[in-house]
Amino acid sequence: METVNIIISGVGGQGIILLSNVLANLALENNLDVKKSEVHGMAQRGGSVVSFVRIGEKIFSPLIPVGKGDILVSMELMESLRWIEYVKNGGTALINDYRLPPPGVAMGIEKYPEGIEEKFGEKDVKVFVKRVTNEAVKLGNPRVTNIILLGMLSRFLTFEVSSYYNAIRKSVKPQFLELNLKAFERGRELIEL
Amino acid sequence: MAAKGKEVLSGNQAIARGAYETGCQFAAAYPGTPSTEILETIAEKYGDSIYAEWSINEKVALESAAGASYAGARSLVAMKHVGLNVAADPLMTLPYTGIVGGLVIVTADDPHMHSSQNEQDNRHYAKFAKIPMLEPSDSQEAKEFTRLAFFLSEKYDTPVLIRTTTRISHGFSVVTLEDPVSPVRELRARKENAEKWTMLPSNARKRHPVVEKRLRELRELAENIEINRIEWGSEEIGFITGGVSYMYAKEAFPDASFLKLGMSYPLPERMIKEFASRVKKLYVVEELDPFWEDEIKKMGIEVTGKEIFPRCGELDPDIVYRAVRYGDVPECGTLELKRSPDLPVRPPILCPGCPHRSMFYQLNRKKYFVTGDIGCYTLGYYKPLSAMHTTLDMGASLGHGHGMFKVLPEGERKKVVSVIGDSTFMHSGMTHLLNMAYNKTKGTIIILDNRTTAMTGQQVNPATGVTLMGEQTFEIDFKSLAESFGVKHIIETNAWDMESVSRALDEAENYDGLSVIIHKGPCALLPEYRKNYQKQPMVVDPEKCSGCKICLNVNCPSLSWVEEEGYWVDKKGNKHRRKGYVVIDQLNCTGCEVCAQSCPFDAIIFPERSE
Ligand SMILES: Cc1ncc(C[n+]2csc(CCOP(=O)(O)OP(=O)(O)O)c2C)c(N)n1
Numbered sequence: 001m002e003t004v005n006i007i008i009s010g011v012g013g014q015g016i017i018l019l020s021n022v023l024a025n026l027a028l029e030n031n032l033d034v035k036k037s038e039v040h041g042m043a044q045r046g047g048s049v050v051s052f053v054r055i056g057e058k059i060f061s062p063l064i065p066v067g068k069g070d071i072l073v074s075m076e077l078m079e080s081l082r083w084i085e086y087v088k089n090g091g092t093a094l095i096n097d098y099r100l101p102p103p104g105v106a107m108g109i110e111k112y113p114e115g116i117e118e119k120f121g122e123k124d125v126k127v128f129v130k131r132v133t134n135e136a137v138k139l140g141n142p143r144v145t146n147i148i149l150l151g152m153l154s155r156f157l158t159f160e161v162s163s164y165y166n167a168i169r170k171s172v173k174p175q176f177l178e179l180n181l182k183a184f185e186r187g188r189e190l191i192e193l
Numbered sequence: 194m195a196a197k198g199k200e201v202l203s204g205n206q207a208i209a210r211g212a213y214e215t216g217c218q219f220a221a222a223y224p225g226t227p228s229t230e231i232l233e234t235i236a237e238k239y240g241d242s243i244y245a246e247w248s249i250n251e252k253v254a255l256e257s258a259a260g261a262s263y264a265g266a267r268s269l270v271a272m273k274h275v276g277l278n279v280a281a282d283p284l285m286t287l288p289y290t291g292i293v294g295g296l297v298i299v300t301a302d303d304p305h306m307h308s309s310q311n312e313q314d315n316r317h318y319a320k321f322a323k324i325p326m327l328e329p330s331d332s333q334e335a336k337e338f339t340r341l342a343f344f345l346s347e348k349y350d351t352p353v354l355i356r357t358t359t360r361i362s363h364g365f366s367v368v369t370l371e372d373p374v375s376p377v378r379e380l381r382a383r384k385e386n387a388e389k390w391t392m393l394p395s396n397a398r399k400r401h402p403v404v405e406k407r408l409r410e411l412r413e414l415a416e417n418i419e420i421n422r423i424e425w426g427s428e429e430i431g432f433i434t435g436g437v438s439y440m441y442a443k444e445a446f447p448d449a450s451f452l453k454l455g456m457s458y459p460l461p462e463r464m465i466k467e468f469a470s471r472v473k474k475l476y477v478v479e480e481l482d483p484f485w486e487d488e489i490k491k492m493g494i495e496v497t498g499k500e501i502f503p504r505c506g507e508l509d510p511d512i513v514y515r516a517v518r519y520g521d522v523p524e525c526g527t528l529e530l531k532r533s534p535d536l537p538v539r540p541p542i543l544c545p546g547c548p549h550r551s552m553f554y555q556l557n558r559k560k561y562f563v564t565g566d567i568g569c570y571t572l573g574y575y576k577p578l579s580a581m582h583t584t585l586d587m588g589a590s591l592g593h594g595h596g597m598f599k600v601l602p603e604g605e606r607k608k609v610v611s612v613i614g615d616s617t618f619m620h621s622g623m624t625h626l627l628n629m630a631y632n633k634t635k636g637t638i639i640i641l642d643n644r645t646t647a648m649t650g651q652q653v654n655p656a657t658g659v660t661l662m663g664e665q666t667f668e669i670d671f672k673s674l675a676e677s678f679g680v681k682h683i684i685e686t687n688a689w690d691m692e693s694v695s696r697a698l699d700e701a702e703n704y705d706g707l708s709v710i711i712h713k714g715p716c717a718l719l720p721e722y723r724k725n726y727q728k729q730p731m732v733v734d735p736e737k738c739s740g741c742k743i744c745l746n747v748n749c750p751s752l753s754w755v756e757e758e759g760y761w762v763d764k765k766g767n768k769h770r771r772k773g774y775v776v777i778d779q780l781n782c783t784g785c786e787v788c789a790q791s792c793p794f795d796a797i798i799f800p801e802r803s804e
Contacts, residue, residue, distance in 0.1 A: 012541065024201040024365050034201060035331070036365045039227075039307045045541035045569065046750050061444035062331075062364040062437065063509045082536055100778075101753040102539040107577065107745050108754035108773065110537040142780055 001032065003056030004157065005064045009083050010075030011100050012049045018171060019073070019146040020051040025167035027055040030159055037062035048079055071156055073149050076100050077129070078113045080120075089124050094152045094191075096132040096145060128152065130190050136183065144183035151187015161188075202368045204361040207332040208299055209234035210368065211339025212269045213243065216376035218294070219261035220245045221254035223620065224649035225273030226308035227362035228301035232271055233652075236661045242373070247652050247661045250587075250620040251276035255283045255298065259352075262296040263390065265378035267343055271299040274315045275586065279621070281318070284352070288324050288407075289400040290390045291350035294378050295343035299355045301362045304480045305507040310567065310586065312505070314481035319354050319458035323408045326354040326457040327420065328436045332366040338420065338455065345414075347378075349407055356457060358480065360437040360507070412459045420455025423468055430517070431472025433465065433485060433496070438478045438508055445514040460488050469494045476501075476517060480508050543572050545751045546722065546783030548643050548688035548714030552612070554747050554791065555694045556580035561610050564593035566622075568614035568648045569716075570641050577746045581612070588613070588621030591638055595629050598636035607702050610637040616646035616654045619669070623678075630679040630707055637701040637708045640671050643688075643716040651718055675709045682706055688714025689726070691790040717783055728784030729799060733775050736762050737796035740771035744788040744797060751782040763794070 006023060010016050020036045027034030038051035052064045066085055072093040074080035080095045087093060095116070104110035120127040130152070136145040147168065154164055164184060172180050202210065208231050212220060220243050222232040236245040248254035251272045258268040272280065277300045284298070300318065303309040319326035327342055329335040335357065342353040388396055415421060426449050432442045435454035443451065452468045454460070469475050469489075477486045477498040486498035501516040502508065506525040515521040543550050553573035556563055557580040565571060565581035566589065574581040583593050594611030601609065613622045618640050626638065646652040653659050658668035675683050682704045684697040694712065701708035715721045730751075739761050745752055756773040763769065777788075777797070789797035 011539065013544075020365075021201075028199060028201055028367065033367060034365070036201075037360055038363060039359060045544060045572065046539075047541035048539040059366070060440045060447075061510045062360050062366075062440065065444070065510045065514075078536065079539075100750075102537045103542060103575070103748070103750075104537045106750070106753035108742065108756060113536060 001056060001158075003054055003059065004071070005069045006053040006055070006153070007064060007069045007072045007083050007086055008051040008053065008075070009072065009079045010049060011079060012045055012047050014075040015143055015146040016049055016051050016075060019150055020053050022147070022150060022164075022167045022171045023053045023055070025170045026159060026163055029163040029166050033057060033059045035059045035062040048082055050083060071153060073153055075145060075149065077116060078102075081113060081116055084119060084123065087120075087123065087125055091123075091125050092156055093120050093125050093127045094149060095127065095129045096149065097129045098131070098133040098145070128191060132187075132190075135186055135190070139179065139183055139186060141179060144180055147180045147183040148187040148190070151184040151189075152191050154184070154188060155191040155193060199367050199369050201365050202332045202336075203230060203363055203365050204329065204332050204335040204357050205230035205301075205363070206234045207335035207368050208271070208339045208355065208357075209239065210370065211336040212267075212297070212343075213239040214336070214371050214373045215295070215340045215343045216267055216374050217243050217269050217343070218266035218376055219243070219258060219268040220270070221248045221257050221268075222271040223248055223251045223254055223276060224646055224652045225276050225301070226649055227303055227357070227359045228271045228273045228276070228299060229649045229652070230362075231269075231299060232661065240662055245661055247646075247654065249655070251280040252282060255280040258296060259283060259287055259292070262292040262294045263386070264293070264382060265380045266294040267376055267378075268294055269297045269299065271301070273309065274300055274302040274313055275309065275311065276300070277315055277318055279587075284318065284322050286392055286397075287352045288322050288404050289392060289397055291403075292346060292352060293383065294376070295346035296352040297339065297342045297346060297355060298352055299357065302356060302358045302481075304358055307359055310584065312481060314484060315354075315356055316457050316484045317482070319356075323404050324351050324354060325349070325411050325414075325459070326356055327455060328356045328457040329361055329455070330436055330439045330453070331361070331364070332368045334420075334455070335361060336368055341420065349411065351407060356436070358437055364437070408459065412462070415456050415459050415461040416463050418456055421461050421464060422453055422455075423464070424451040424453065426450045428472050429474065431468060431475045432478055433468065433475065433489065434478040435485075436480070438480055438513075441508050441510045441513045442478045444510040446517070454485065457484075460485065462492055465489060465492065466494065469496070478502060478508065478513055481505075540575055541572060542575070542748060542750050543569065544717050545749055545781045546717030546727065546785040548712070548716065549573060549641055550578075550747055550749065550785075551688050551691045551694050551787050552639065552641065552686075552712050553578040553580040554787070555691065555698060556610065556612075557746070559695075559698055561608055561698075564590045564597065564609065564611045566590035566613045566617050568617055568641075568646075570612065570614055573612070575748070578748050587617050588625060590617075591622050591625035591629065594636055594638060595625065595632075595634050598634045606636060610639055610698075610701075612639045612641065614647075615640060615642045615644065615656045615671070616652075618671075619655055623674075626675065626680070626709070627678045633707075635706055637698075637710065639710040639712055642671060642711050642713045644668075644721070645716045645719055647716045647718065651716060671709075671711045680707055680709050682708040683711065684708065685711045685713055688712055689785050689787060691787060717785070722783075726783075726785070730779045730782035731777055731784055731786070731789060731797050732779075732800045733777055734796045734798055735774060737794050738771070738774040739763075739769065739794050739796070740773050740775075741793070742775070743793060744775055744791050747788045747791050749788055751778045752776075752788060753778070
């Protein structure tokens with residue numbers, strides 16, 4: 001299998017680490033090598049965060065080279081743009097249409113960026129902007145936004161659905177399993193290919 | 194040894210696993226990114242066989258681990274890079290005394306300063322202390338090297354350093370698990386070792402030659418140890434590298450030849466010479482300082498290093514590739530450079546409900562100069578709170594304060610305060626407080642008592658009342674502690690009552706002596722906050738909001754500005770124009786009311802309950 005490079009972006013506290021954990025377990029379920037890299041600590045207090053996940057036969061670097069990202073998954077709208085240079089031309093971007101205003105915007109000093117779809121369009125990146133947090137709230141908990149995005153992502157990867165189920169089972173507490181599986185299925189429905 | 198399957202582990206989790214598999218019995222650390230999860234994993238997963246604790250600071254952790262090791266137990270200490278500065282005193286003499294049970298010291302460096310105040314390169318400590326250092330390149334190696342480090346420690350009678358960097362500590366990769374072995378050393382107090390362990394000058398003079406002889410033996414070991422290895426590829430280009438840099442170079446030039454150093458210090462001179470003689474062009478790829486480069490140049494070998502690779506920040510495959518191919522060298526190897534530059538920045542920010550907020554809001558409003566310290570509260574530096582003016586190292590806030598209090602004229606002095614977190618205070622502020630009280634300083638210090646070590650992920654500390662192993666213990670009372678140090682003027686605040694904070698600051702300013710303000714309120718991420726303090730989200734009354742933006746100065750991520758011309762109504766019922774209004778995020782507001790107390794128009798309210 002060719003290496004897939006996945007970039008997950010968002011804001012500290014949004015559940016990015018859980019999502020990258022599920023992807024790591026997904027690789028293991030499929031007997032593949034995996035590396036993921038993210039930063040904990042200060043950055044998690046509401047700052048921008050990113051996780052790089054690389055799945056393939058043999059992975060060296062934990063960081064994805066610029067322009068080599070196959071798929072970008074963004075938990076927040078404008079944070080997707082921060083990593084646009086890392087997405088390859090012709091890649092895919094799955095973006096949560098959810099705005100967390102950064103301090104400058106919250107203070108009314110800066111403007112929240114617009115035209116995000118167009119910017120990805122210029123790079124020939126297929127963009128899917130969906131109101132994922134809304135869907136999560138409908139399912140009963142905004143915290144499953146990440147797993148809905150995983151469901152969307154699964155439509156662009158070649159792994160069996162059952163291996164996602166196993167990976168989710170390994171990564172979430174048993175009492176939240178059912179909700180997370182529902183969220184995963186909801187994500188799959190959100191993408192029509 | 195039976196394989197027990199595979200797991201995806203972080204470097205930190207893998208080090209914990211390695212300690213467990215080697216029969217480690219004692220582990221101590223003070224939290225610090227990126228090292229924290231080592232002890233967390235040990236306590237959570239291997240607490241049945243390993244005693245684990247959050248020590249008060251790194252020096253305490255290392256000296257305690259040395260004691261456990263003298264008694265025969267395999268022991269591990271972990272810390273972030275700057276933690277080793279705090280533990281440097283015992284580190285420099287332990288190689289003289291030697292150990293009994295294997296003693297492994299993990300230093301987690303942080304190139305790019307993701308969560309640190311500097312990016313010092315701790316490989317120098319191995320050379321400085323004349324002890325071996327191992328440096329893994331992924332999680333599998335992190336586990337294997339930990340096991341090897343215990344073995345080398347016992348074989349060579351020395352503490353052994355393991356150095357990771359953020360990408361290794363927090364990078365996840367596949368690890369093969371093995372069964373644990375049982376520890377072998379007898380646990381007892383060895384009186385017969387008194388001469389070896391009592392570093393009076395007369396004894397220490399005998400031990401220094403032992404350290405030098407051991408170092409010669411370690412150089413020999415480096416030539417043969419399997420973690421230093423040559424991978425032959427094309428002989429056009431050869432790389433000497435290790436740690437995560439090895440992975441970047443391998444990604445960038447998969448067909449080149451590599452000398453991978455698993456042991457960062459001491460270096461295998463013969464192996465390096467042999468490698469250098471066979472490749473046409475030789476590079477050293479290492480983050481931060483030219484540590485290996487300098488050593489290799491001293492061997493008389495021609496090598497390219499920091500002329501083309503940056504000394505600051507992290508490397509990555511692009512930087513390595515471009516430097517080698519085009520000599521294209523950024524001053525700093527940083528991820529930041531390649532992010533979209535024209536986006537609004539998103540620095541970290543105090544959480545909704547954070548008890549620190551009210552203090553920094555008042556410090557800013559009252560225009561204090563604040564000597565600061567390290568923790569979540571360092572975020573009080575950022576606009577609009579803008580209420581921190583120094584941050585050097587843990588504990589320095591009180592030292593800075595003391596020095597200033599002693600030299601500043603009275604008027605100026607009264608507008609200076611020192612702010613320190615509870616965990617930081619216990620780490621290295623207590624000695625300062627005693628020093629200040631004893632030396633009769635006049636000034637104000639503020640202890641931010643949020644009952645936890647929040648910055649690194651809410652680790653327990655003596656203010657919490659439980660140990661890392663989950664045992665109930667006492668909760669320290671800062672008031673009686675300060676009293677016993679001779680402090681006469683102590684004021685406690687309620688973090689969610691801005692008036693109490695304002696009063697405390699005024700009172701302290703007017704007191705002619707040393708004042709200690711204890712700013713009390715649990716961290717908003719603690720279960721205790723959720724149980725006893727959290728309320729429903731607040732809302733802005735759209736009629737009453739004047740659009741004055743005063744509440745935005747509390748710097749809460751739940752509040753944001755909506756630009757939209759309109760009208761508001763004052764308390765007398767008069768209508769006025771406004772440029773916009775503030776809204777509150779209903780998903781993350783915790784109802785702490787700090788913003789409401791800042792609002793001059795009482796526009797921030799709890800929504801009426803619809804029953
Ligand atoms: C010598 C050293 N050890 C560890 C750290 C990492 N660190 C910085 S501040 C801090 C503790 C913060 O806790 P506290 O003082 O209670 O403040 P809070 O984050 O709770 O506001 C830690 C562990 C460091 N910077 N330096």
